[in-house]
Amino acid sequence: MRLYNFLTLQFGKLIVKALQLLHKGAGNLPGLILLGINKNILGYFKVDCPIIAVTGTNGKTSVTNFVNRLFEQSGKNVITNKQGNNLDTGIVSLFLKLCSPTGKIHADCLVLEIDESHVPVIFKKLKLETLIVLNFFRDQLDRNGEVETLILKVKSFLETFQGNVILNADDPNVARLGLANPDNKNVKYFSVEKYKYATDKIHEVGEGKFCPVCGEPLEYEYYQYSHIGLFKCPKCGFGDNEIYLKVENVDLEKRRFTVDGREYDINNPSIYYVYNMAAVCAAAKLYNIDDDILRDTLERFEVNNGRMEKFSIGKSNAVINLAKNPVGANMTIRVMNESDHEKELMFVLNDNLADGYDVSWIWDINFEVFKDVTRVITSGRRAYDIAIRIKTSGYDASKIEVCPDLDEAVENLFSTEGEKFIIANYTSVQPTRTAVINYIDKNKEE
Amino acid sequence: MKTIRILHMYSDMLDLYGDNGNIEVLSYRAKARGIETAVEHHSVGTKDTDFSSYDLIYLGGGADFEQQLLAEDLQSCRDEIMKAFNNGTFFLLICGGYQLMGEYYKDSNGEVIDGLGMFPYHTEASLNKNKRCIGNIIIEAELNGEMSKIIGFENHGGQTSQTDKPFGRVVYGNGNRFGSEDEGYFDKNIIATYLHGPLLSKNPKLADHIIRYCAERDGNSVEMTPLDDTLEEKAREVLFRRLDARR
Incomplete structure (x- = not known):
């Protein structure tokens, strides 16, 4: 068996080399091939350093990149999957590229973004030190099944896990994971204090309506966004957790918050982003990251890559944000509404395999709250x-322009000047960035 | 002005896959004809709902967990719901709502939820949670004597049997069971189906069929002025073209 593992590994490294010679990015392909011929290969890699994994529906890529930067700035040699190849195939591909011929991974630590459904698969084979869980929202239901199925997968892994678990206390679907293993003393919760636009009623579609322990409807003091907020079960008390890290005094206009009495500047004005940063702060606290490094990272680091990424051309500014589920899209619409200017929206919607073939999630987006949107391009x-979805929400159909071709759509979007927001779903976000960058390049020269 | 009274049942629990969008589409298309819609809600614990006073009763789809939670409340309303149906109230039932009105639903954990038994069908899901009918679906249904293609998206583990009066014939996709020819359940004042999308968003004719039924229930006739459905027609075309090419 050892020899077989050794041989598959060498074969895998050959595939990576061959793809490099062909100038093709490795992506998931080597891992896909290797797992096909040897499904135990993940366990054959020798990893001696701590592994920190980030999972949850939204924000995985961002948080992984931020945590990675914390360690890098601390002088550590970090291996990470920045681009979000977060399934077992992606992890095997990453390891194949970086390991020694005997499968050894040389690093001070690994910071990995892991798809929710792959947490048990991957960490049955690799020793995990810390798991960060951000949130659970409905997402690509036709691929993932019901949200509950995903939560149960992570829960089943945590039932025997003794390492650090960092959980979002304000998401009942995440907080319940803290009960998975009553013997684990290393469960820590992060939370964000009520912010200015928190509401009494749920404003956007959410999941956590009932107590996961006893089935009683949960009582919320307020909702920050979707089902994230301060909740408690009136019957069994679920939700009353000791907070390890609390983000306070959230000021989105000034883009700052405080943690343990210290003030930090951040570079993005959305509550959704603040929750990601809370997870980053919790990781920094757990690993005793130098405060200057944390401060610098929160203040200056940007992931870009279609996550609230800013572009400008002439008198126009555009922000592209990835939204692969209603919560992500609602968040961009919140940010749009918090700007007082007139603006235009472009929405790019694909239904490829990685997006989920089902696009019904767009009906959970709150378009009726639109403020000062002068035109929509789809x-x-x-x-x-x-386009049908936005029309039905009550938006004037004559202001909706459908351009299935992306280059045409971008050209059309920039045919007027002003503030633009672009929402793109999973497989459309990179082509959309490319189309925007190409447009900007082309029009600079002239 | 005519008002269609809609009772949306368990909208807080049965709201997977954007099913609440069906109500939006109905309201939008009714309003364009000068017909108002008044939407009220019934959920677990709501007292004294007068089911017979509504023109339309609507239930969407939900996860197994939620269906378990509401089953008891639903049973307690059985007689009143039955009365409304016999009175001519229109029932639009999607996925979970469809299953719950049959004899019983055996979910993917093997637990049996008693249905209301209003109709003779029953549903059993595989214990293997990955065995689900998932994908785009096209069926052909007869509306007011005219054959019409209905497009949607199905995503269900439950396999429904003994639907003596199906809603339509499957042209593409699975329907009531894996690879079945029939989809949904249909009668004069009920459409029960697995089609999400939401269903009415890409099937304006079907939406108008329901609006007309509800608006004309009291004997009045309403004028259903044609609306500009260019976007809907184009969206349908895109899918017809794509799915035909794949067959």
Whole structure:
């Protein structure tokens, strides 16, 4: 068996080399091939350093990149999957590229973004030190099944896990994971204090309506966004957790918050982002990261890559944000509404395998709250579906323009000047960035 | 002005896959004809709901967990719901709502939820949670004597049997069971189906069929002025083209 593992590993490294020679990015392919011929290969890699994993529906890529930067700035040699190849195939591909011929991984630590459904698969084979769980929202239901199924997968892994677990206390679906293993003393919760736009009623579609322990409807003091907020079960008391890290005095206008009495500047004005940063702060606290490094990271680091990424051309500014589920899209619409200017929206909707073939999630987006949106352009494989959705919400149909072709859509978007917001779902976000960058390059020269 | 009274049942629990969008589509298309819609809610614990006073009763789809939670409340309303149905109230039932009105639903954990038994069908889900009918679906249904293609998206583990009066014939996709020819359940004042999408968003004719039924229930006739459905027609075209190419 050892020899077989050794041989598959060498074969895998050959595939990586061959792909490099062909100038093809490795992606998931080597891992896909290797797991096909040897499903135990993950366990053959020798990893001696701590592994920190980030999972949850939204924000994985951002938080992983931020935590990675904390360690890098601390002088550590970190291995990470920045681009979000977060399934077992992606992890095997990453390891193949970096390991020694005997499968040894040389690093001070690994910071990995892991898909929720792959947490048990991957960490049955690799020793995890810390798991950070951000949130659970409905997401690509046709691929993932019900949200509950995913939560149960992570829960089943945690039932025997003794390492650090960092959980979002304000998401009942995440907080319940703290009960998975009553013997684990290393469960820590982060939370964000009520912010200015928190509401008494749930404003956007959410999941956590009932107590996961006893089934009683949960009582909320307030909602920050979706089902994230301060909740408690009136019957069994679920939700009353000791907080390890609390983000306080959230000021989105000034883009700052405080933790343990210290003030930090951040560079993005959305509550959704603040929760990601709370997870980053919790990781920093757990690993005793130098406060200057944390401060610098929160203040200056940007992931970009279609996550609230800013572009400008002439008198126009555009922000592209990835939204692969209603909560992500609602968040961009919140940010749009918090700006007092007139603006235009472009929405790019695909329904490729990685997006989920089902686009019905767009009906959980709150378009009726639109403020000062003067025009909407829709694009992507399901450009008409998103146009119908926006029309039905009450938005003037004559202001909706459908351009399935992305380059045409971008050209159309920039045919007027002003503030632009672009929402793109999973497989459309990179092509959309490329189309915008190409447009900007082309029009600079002239 | 005519008002269609809609009772949306368990909207806080049965709201997977954007099913609440069906109500939005109905309201939007009714309003464009000068017909108002008044939407009220019934959920677990709501007292004294007068089911017969509504023109339309609507239930969407939900996860197994939620279906368990509401089953008891639903049973307690059985007689009143039955009365409304016999009175001519229109029932639009999607996925979970469809299953719960049959004899019983055996979920993917093997637990049996008693249905209301209003209709003769029953549903059993595989214990293997990955065995689900998932994908785009096209069926052909007869509405007011006219054959019409209905497009949607199905995502269900439950396999429904003994639907003596199906809603439509499957043209593409699975329907009531894996690879079945029939989809949903249909009668004069009920459409029960697995189609999400939400269903009415890409099937304006179907939406108008329901609006007309509800608006004309009291004997009046309403004028259903044609609306500009260019976007809907284009969205349908895109899918017809794509799915035909794949067959």
